[in-house]
Amino acid sequence: MKKSPKMTMLLAAGMLSVGAVASAASAAAAPPQVAQVLPKYRFENFTTANGLPNNHVFSVLVDGDRVWAGTEDGLAVYENHAWKTYTTKDGLAHRAVLSLALDKKTGDVWAGTMAGLSRISGGRIDSFTQLNSGLSNDVVYGVSVEGEDVWVATAAGGCKLNLRTGQWTLYNERNTPMNEIWVYGVSATPAKVYYAVWGSGVLEYDQKTGRWDKYDDPDGETEMVLFKDQGLIHEIVTSVSYVDNILWAATYFGASRYDGRYWHNFLTKDSGLPSNFINSIKGVDGTHAWFCTDKGLAYYDGADWAVYRPSLKDGKPEMTVRDAQGKVTSVPVATAPAHNYVLGIDFEGNDIWVATAKGLSHGIRQKE
Numbered sequence: 138m139k140k141s142p143k144m145t146m147l148l149a150a151g152m153l154s155v156g157a158v159a160s161a162a163s164a165a166a167a168p169p170q171v172a173q174v175l176p177k178y179r180f181e182n183f184t185t186a187n188g189l190p191n192n193h194v195f196s197v198l199v200d201g202d203r204v205w206a207g208t209e210d211g212l213a214v215y216e217n218h219a220w221k222t223y224t225t226k227d228g229l230a231h232r233a234v235l236s237l238a239l240d241k242k243t244g245d246v247w248a249g250t251m252a253g254l255s256r257i258s259g260g261r262i263d264s265f266t267q268l269n270s271g272l273s274n275d276v277v278y279g280v281s282v283e284g285e286d287v288w289v290a291t292a293a294g295g296c297k298l299n300l301r302t303g304q305w306t307l308y309n310e311r312n313t314p315m316n317e318i319w320v321y322g323v324s325a326t327p328a329k330v331y332y333a334v335w336g337s338g339v340l341e342y343d344q345k346t347g348r349w350d351k352y353d354d355p356d357g358e359t360e361m362v363l364f365k366d367q368g369l370i371h372e373i374v375t376s377v378s379y380v381d382n383i384l385w386a387a388t389y390f391g392a393s394r395y396d397g398r399y400w401h402n403f404l405t406k407d408s409g410l411p412s413n414f415i416n417s418i419k420g421v422d423g424t425h426a427w428f429c430t431d432k433g434l435a436y437y438d439g440a441d442w443a444v445y446r447p448s449l450k451d452g453k454p455e456m457t458v459r460d461a462q463g464k465v466t467s468v469p470v471a472t473a474p475a476h477n478y479v480l481g482i483d484f485e486g487n488d489i490w491v492a493t494a495k496g497l498s499h500g501i502r503q504k505e
Contacts, residue, residue, distance in 0.1 A: 175436065175443040175458055178489065178500035180472040188220030189213055192475075194492035198237035198246065199483045204490055205246055206497050207234030212248055212257070228262030230255045230275075236322075238280040238287075247287060249277030254289060265298070271305025272296060279333070279376075283325035290320040295332050295340075308332075308340075314351035315340055322376040322417075331384060333374040339386050352386075352395070369393050370402040376429075380420040387418035392428060403428075409442020409459035410435055416480050427489075429479035434491055443468075445500070446477040474498040 183206075184192050191210035198205040204215040211222040212234045223229050230253030238247045246257040252275045253266040265272050272289065279290035287298040294309030309318055319335035330342040338353030355368035371390040378385040384395040391413045392403040405413050412432035420426045424439035433446030433455075440461040448455040454473035458466045475496030483490050487502035 174505075175438060175441060176487075177456065177468065177470065177503045177505075178445065178472075179503055180445075180454075180474055180491075181499045181501065182472075182475040182496050183215070183220075183499070184475065184496040188215075189497060190220075190222045190224075192495045194480065194494075194497045195233070195235045196237045196481045197483050197490045197492040197497060198239055199485045199490055200239050200244075200246065204483075204485070204497075204499075205237055205248075206492065207237050207248060207250075209233050212255075223257065223262060228255070228264060230264035230266060236277060236279045236290075238282050240282045240287075247280045247282060249280045249289065251276055253277065254280065254287075271298070271307065273307050273309065278320065279322040281323045281325040281330075283327060283330070286325065288323045288325040288330055290323040290332060292319055294318045295320045295323060308342075313340055313349045321374065324377045324379045326379055328382075329379055331377040331379050331386075333377040333386065335374070336372055337374075338369050338372045339374055339377060339384070341384075365407075366400050366402055368400050369395075370404075375415060376417040376419075378418050378420040378426070381423035383420060383423035385418045385420040385426050387415035387428065389414050391415070392418060394426075396423070403437075409437065409444060409457075409465075411444045411446065411477075416478075417482065419482050421484070427482050429482055429491075431478050433477045434474055434479045434482070445470075445474055447473045449477065474500070 183189050190213055191208040193209040194206050196207035206213045210232050211224045212229055213220050213222045225232055231250035233251040234248050236249035248255045253264045254272055254277050255262050255264045266275050273296040274291035274293035276292035277289055281288045285299055285301045289296045294307060296308060297306045315334050315337045317334055317336035320332050321335055322333035324331045328344055332340040334340055338351055341350040352369045353372045370393045371388040374386055374388050376387040386393045392415055394401045403410055410428060412430040414431045415428055417429040418426060426437050428435040433444050436443045442459040444457045446455055454470045456468040456470045458468055474491045474493055475498045476493035478494035479491060481492035489500040491498040
């Protein structure tokens with residue numbers, strides 16, 4: 138079995154008229170238009186100096202007017218411009234909160250921790266572990282709520298809690314196609330549920346038929362694809378996001394997009410990704426997606442890319458845009474996310490909230 142680095146981490150010729158020539162000359166003198174299309178943000182960063190319990194933020198969840206941050210030292214919630222922290226003294230399963238999910242029906246928040254799964258409901262915290270429930274493992278890397286079911290990704294397979302019956306269902310190498318049992322992420326929808334599995338690719342569960350499918354190395358010889366867009370880019374999958382019938386998958390060796398028939402893969406050498414090492418991925422829709430890497434936050438609009446980060450050279454705020462032809466343009470900005478090691482993202486309208494290794498960042502969308 139492959140050793141997970143997350144355990145040690147605690148873990149994108151025609152003829153012109155005279156008027157057209159004049160217009161082209163005017164456009165050439167203007168700022169690059171591609172930079173105006175991609176979103177630009179003013180970042181406000183939160184650290185322990187502002188009330189966070191710890192600067193290492195594993196996960197972030199937008200919940201209406203509240204923002205939850207899973208940190209290495211407790212679950213923090215930002216409301217009315219103030220922070221409040223829940224710890225093990227309040228019933229939290231463990232101080233390190235790795236993942237978060239919202240039950241939109243009840244308003245409950247589910248927190249995956251290093252030692253169990255916790256539900257925050259009306260200020261009360263109930264925790265589930267291997268000892269008091271059917272949780273498959275206490276290290277909970279991912280959680281997703283769909284209808285009456287809470288889907289969980291753990292260090293020893295996946296599982297599901299039915300909230301109506303209280304019944305747990307385990308998913309592992311015995312009853313699914315997974316080979317390895319380190320499950321890093323889960324994305325549940327009414328039609329499909331996807332698990333990101335370390336060393337075993339992506340598992341797909343069809344909610345209607347109850348059948349499992351698996352996407353991994355197409356040739357079965359190596360852990361990664363040998364030819365461009367042949368299939369899932371690598372078997373070490375860290376995160377999945379399923380939206381508008383499109384699967385987005387992140388690995389430590391690039392990313393993939395799958396529409397149910399065709400794969401499209403992304404690497405730094407042929408896209409605007411700042412790094413192939415991707416901690417998390419989140420699709421906005423079938424065309425747009427965010428990539429949380431170890432060298433900055435990347436956004437893809439289906440053709441062009443934007444990267445937001447403190448410069449790797451001097452730490453100054455940096456935004457770069459790469460168009461579909463591969464041309465890279467620098468966009469002047471005054472702020473950047475708190476750190477270039479990005480672990481998670483969530484959306485608040487047009488704004489974004491970004492979890493990093495050294496703080497939580499609120500990206501406020503600027504007008505074009």
